[in-house]
Amino acid sequence: MLANVVVVVIATGVLFLLPDPPGTAGPSAPASAPGRQAQGAVPTPAPTPEPDLPPADLPQPITATPEFARQVKANEAGMVPVIMYHRIVKKRRASIDRTPDQVRREMERLARDGYVPVTAQEFATGRMDIPAGRHPVVLTFDDGHPSHFALDDAGMPVKDTAVGIIYQVAKKYPGFRPVATFWVNRQPFGLQSRADQARAVRWLSSRGFEVANHTWSHPYLPGLAKKGIAEQLVRVERMLKALGAGPSQTLALPFGAMPRKRSTVQKGSWDGTGFAFKAVFLAGAQPSVSPFAKDYDWRAVQRIQSNGKKGECRKWCSQYWLEWLDRHPGERYTADGDPERISIPRKLRGNISSKRRGQVNTY
Template identity: 70%
Template sequence: MRSSPHLTRIVVLANVVVVTVAVVGLLVLPRAEAPAPTPMAGRATSAPPAPAAPSPKPDLPSAELPPPVPATVEFARQVKANEAGMIPVLMYHRIVKKRRASIDRTPSQVRQEMEKLAKDDYVPITAREFVTGEINVPAGKHPVVLTFDDGHSGHFAFDAHDMPAKDTAVGIIYQVARKYPGFRPVATFWVNSRPFGLRNLDDQRHAVRWLTAHGFEVANHTWTHPSLAVLPKKKVAEQIVRMELLLKKLGLGPSETLALPFGAMPGKKSIVQSGTWDGGRFAFKGVFLAGAEPSASPFVTKFDWRAIQRIQSNGKKGECRKWCSQYWLEWLHRHPGERYTADGDPERISIPQGLRGNIRSQRRQQINAY
């Protein structure tokens, strides 16, 4: 899809609209067992039954992918691979039973959208995998990045069995992965100072370690979620470093990705890419906006890791008639040649011959053109 100055102005305006909507939306004991009966006198009794073993925890679908396959030119042509194509990075906020803001989604809406993704051969990858080019997706499939901002309790919580609660984002992802085995259960959660609404440090640590042990990414969304566009450089660094220090306490390594609160970018982009504050530091490989269109492939020259587009999860009403997930997923379905289609080989970048010039120079030795 070619860009033009007019389209660029439209996308910028759409980003402003999506950010404004986000600002408004974000403001706005076990039972005792009965005693055993007393045996009747003179009657033989059997030994009491052994206590029942605890029910095993259900197996969860694995985040592992099938082994990669070596992609030849003919194989790439056969699966219509296009690893220079666009990738949808979907953005979710609160997941609630009753929507109170336009960016809210219900569990049913999230489930329906993810089932649609699965039916259309999309395979989730994390934001970190995306920005580093680790797109190990089966041949003929399409990567999608599922991202959740602010660390709401509707994103992840444990049920009584220490498993993901069914109507949380993680619970829904696993439900869809069970129904559609090709739907890899991973996502990225960008959190603030109270991850998943948890106040206790041990509870926070338990949650994020469970997620990362199961293939999910938990990363930086700043300490208190301010608009970084209006803060001085030192305050920006403080917001990011304080969150990095908390994530370290929770057992995580340095974040490789950052989602900008409200999608608001400071005038000088470099101050959110890397920096230091009070002896702490940060350095990201991908900075994400609030977005309005699919992202370019990380392999092409137009990809800007400092300002990555996302798509708000929503229908096609009002400001979303052309900028949110329903519109864009339908558009990509109608224009299959424009979306990223994998070759199944993470070592090669398979593309139609006419797209050779679109690949970044440092990746050209990996080109497999047909």
């Protein structure tokens, strides 16, 4: 696992050294810090949902009895795949790049296997209120790259962007909820103007997507002092507030690199502005444990790189782990459809955090 984390860090570093396609700007492109005028600007009003885009609505809650939980084989102490994507490009130039077809095929597989997307914030707060018998998956996209979100002349998501692909899969598989988390840097989705950035952020937020903090300039955080880390986080928080989103509830660490003092990325302040996250995400190599489990650590949540089974990925990336979960269904998080109860087989009762045991429904 350690070797894979090293590979992810190296691959991500290479990714940031590669030029972006003509006409786009990567997350480290120059941009002025949001000042008083930007923060006071009125964001573009959120559009009304288009009738031909599937909604992100959750189903009506139910009350899960032990017998019902048994019938749907509920296990809300199980593992949840948190899948990490970076650029989506027609020709891959780094190992962590994916093509539109690769992303589309992976998401269609998730839909066929009964997975329902939730955001990182929903996962971190335990509000994975998906239908009974289904499995949550967290789709996460780092760096706010132009390939993640763009609108065409008709105001619809561009086909081969992350958002475009998610909606295509949701149309084909109605149970596939169209939501994801986008962790952005100082120039969300390569957009130059604050007006365009606000339009993008509000478009996504109004449709159930999460846009949250990935630091201002994507630095290697272990190399920064506490003040420098706080500045990196606060600048993004101020920007997102100016764009009509935030405060961020979740953070993805650049390169998956945790500072020596972990508390510096959990809560703090800089220049009079504070930040506090409910979960900090790594660039790890395995599914996350359930947020209800006693060994869940919100300060270092594992993720899986989207990739095949070659090289280091032969045992650590998304294809391997999705196959593994299919072969071990008892290890996978399966929902009970009841937001107020945590349904699990009786033998797993001891796996639940003590503060959640009052919600436990065993069978």
